[in-house]
Every structure is written in structure tokens, then in C-alpha cells.
Amino acid sequence: MAVDGSGGDATVDMGPIRRRLALGMAVLTASGLLALAAPGSAQAAPSNCAGRKVRTLPFSTGTVQVYKRNGYVCAITLPDNPGTRRHMMVSVQARGNRPVKDEGMYAHRAGPVTVHAGHRCVRVKGAVGSGSVSTGWILC
Numbered sequence: 001m002a003v004d005g006s007g008g009d010a011t012v013d014m015g016p017i018r019r020r021l022a023l024g025m026a027v028l029t030a031s032g033l034l035a036l037a038a039p040g041s042a043q044a045a046p047s048n049c050a051g052r053k054v055r056t057l058p059f060s061t062g063t064v065q066v067y068k069r070n071g072y073v074c075a076i077t078l079p080d081n082p083g084t085r086r087h088m089m090v091s092v093q094a095r096g097n098r099p100v101k102d103e104g105m106y107a108h109r110a111g112p113v114t115v116h117a118g119h120r121c122v123r124v125k126g127a128v129g130s131g132s133v134s135t136g137w138i139l140c
Contacts, residue, residue, distance in 0.1 A: 066138075073092055074112050076111035088128050091103075100113050123135055
């Protein structure tokens with residue numbers, strides 16, 4: 001800000017502010033493009049389930065991961081070889097309730113499926129292609 005002693009108008013040099021704003025926008029744009037260009041980093045943490053992982057259920061063509069938090073149980077099915085669309089399914093059933101299922105043609109995962117189990121046992125099922133897994137009553 002330049003102020004002369006003669007009582008004139010104060011002026012602000014906007015050049016440095018504009019340069020910093022342009023640099024900030026360039027950095028944000030570059031980081032956004034990198035996030036879009038590197039989808040493999042999103043697969044490093046494939047779960048949208050909250051809580052801690054309590055079971056991993058492997059089977060011939062994939063894995064079901066089971067999470068638990070505050071009485072809720074969540075599960076996802078992950079294929080061994082993601083990228084090809086094929087039939088996938090994940091199902092979670094709290095004892096005394098009907099199962100909640102996600103089933104369809106997916107390339108990367110089925111789920112997440114979440115149920116409120118409280119302190120009740122749950123049954124978990126998952127499938128990728130011709131392979132599948134099914135538990136008895138677990139997490140009782």
C-alpha cells in the first residue's frame with residue numbers, strides 16, 4: 001500500500017496477490033488432475049465400510065471383508081482380479097431379520113452392505129463369478 005503524505009488516495013499493488021492466487025489455483029488444478037489420473041490409489045483403501053475389519057473371508061475368486069462399528073456390521077466383496085465386469089454379490093443378515101444384499105455385474109466390488117445387528121449374530125455371504133463363500137452365524 002502506498003500512501004503519500006499529501007493526503008492523496010491510497011493504492012494497493014494487486015500484482016503479488018494475483019500471482020499468489022494464480023499459483024494456488026494451478027496447484028489445486030494439478031492435484032485434482034493427479035487424483036483423476038491415478039485410480040490405482042483409490043484401490044489402496046477399497047472399503048467404504050466404517051469401523052474395524054473383523055473378518056476376511058477368502059474364496060477361490062475373491063474375498064469378503066467384514067467390518068463392525070457400534071452395533072453395525074458392514075461387508076464388501078472384492079474380486080481377486082478387478083477390472084472385468086462379472087457377477088458379484090454380498091449379503092449380510094442379522095439373526096431374526098432378512099438378509100440385505102447387493103448383487104449385480106460389477107468390475108471392482110459388490111457392496112458395501114450394512115445392517116444393524118446390535119449384539120445379534122450375523123450371516124455373511126459373498127460371490128464373484130463361480131466362486132462363493134458363506135458363513136454360519138458369526139460375531140455373536
